[in-house]
Amino acid sequence: MEPDQAQPVTIWAVSDGRAGIENQVLGLAEAVARLIPATITVKRIRYDAAFDRWPTALKLWPDRMLSPDSDRVEAPYPDIWLAAGRATLPFSLRMKKRSDGKTLVIQLQDPKSNLSAFDLVIAPEHDEVHGKNVLSLLGSTNRITAEKLAAEALAWRGRLSELRHPRIAVLIGGKSKTHDLTPERARAMAADIRQSVGSGSLLLTLSRRTPDDARSVFHEILGDLPGLIHNGHGENPYFAFLDAADHILVTEDSVNMAAEAAVTGKPVYRLAMDRLRGEGKFARFHDALERRGIVRPFNGRLDTWTYAALNETARAAAKVVEVFSAKRQGKSSLSSPPHDNGEVASK
Known part of the structure; x- marks a missing residue:
């Protein structure tokens, strides 16, 4: 399952910078880095106020629409692109082409877009997203260990x-x-x-x-x-x-x-x-x-009970490594639905 590589895998954790969204991609990136050697770069995508509310379909030239405080999305592109949130979609949808197919493109949450644009979509069960390249999780990925x-x-x-x-x-x-x-x-x-x-x-x-x-x-x-x-x-x-x-x-x-x-x-x-x-x-x-x-x-009373702690982030990370390894080997790990089962820098 571990990729054969001499250098650490490069991962970009991409969001609009809001804590709740960024923690999802960063948590997953950190979990992947616990499985394989990897370096993580945090990328925050923000648009100029004139374009921020435009739908994804109208953001045809996203690079020109970014605000001055946004990170740029430029080559060299990462081995793994992990993104979440509406702001990232104009770039996620183009990342396969920009990287000549070399970057593994993973989108968290429901992209509400053509699923074939992504190597893997990791979405909550309650969003009811279905496809052979969709991994459904109970809840969201996070940084908790x-x-x-x-x-x-x-x-x-x-x-x-x-x-x-x-x-x-x-x-x-x-x-x-x-x-x-x-x-x-x-x-x-x-x-x-x-x-x-x-x-x-x-x-x-x-x-x-x-x-x-x-x-x-x-x-x-x-x-x-x-x-x-x-x-x-x-x-x-x-x-x-x-x-x-x-x-x-x-x-x-x-x-x-x-x-x-x-x-x-x-x-x-x-x-x-x-x-x-x-x-x-x-x-x-x-x-x-x-x-x-x-x-x-909650009804005002407190009881004590036990359960198997939720560990969906680790499950998602294992799937990312599996898909990445298959991509490196020129294989597909998504012939059947995937439901069944570092170092951090900010630029």
Whole structure:
């Protein structure tokens, strides 16, 4: 399965730079680099404001449409192109031609484009993308490993190690196209969280998407509890919270946060939000997590249970290496659907 090579494989982890998207491609790139020698370069694609909202089909000259703060997509191209997000598609769709077919082109999430333009598409199950070159995952790829959690926790050990158990990590999202967090919902949610913490400790992190009025509610109701509330300023304790937690509560608006929490193997609870649209893909995702015994709806009580920790990033990385090796050998590893089974630089 390991490619026969003298030099490390070059990987570009490409996104628009938003943390939730970049962590998916970077997490997968790092997982590939744990399997084969590789160097990773982070690329961030950003368009001039005049072109940013243009659909992919109209971005016919994407290089000319980039903003000054965007990375350039120029030769020499990488051995493996790992990309996610709408901003990357104009380049992903052209990468096979630009590289004369030498670059392995992998797109994460649903590209909503011709699947044949990619060597491999890695999409969440709940997006219901089907094709012989599609690998379906439960949730999304991420950067969570036991080693990373332990390393990130070191800087916070002094502040977290003395906190009483149970330690309740609460990961709060916010308003999106599908969900909202009104003050009323935040108040009810905070009251249940306060009850569940009991004599333990609270580790609460708020998203940039958390509305200001909901943010104020959480501080009002939970601010006096032992623990820590992170507002997004200064060093981020997110990984340290996951490492220190005995239980993890996650708002239902974020696939990434739920998938990352599930990697820990710790009990994960889903916090209900105000829904702006039909349940759709989020319902399919959470239903799948519940069927696997990973997530339970939060009702103010805390239980303890075990499950096989979610390790979809490792599964995706193994598939990437398999497809890359087959490409190097001039073979196809995708004759049947793939469902069955470093060093980081920023330029």
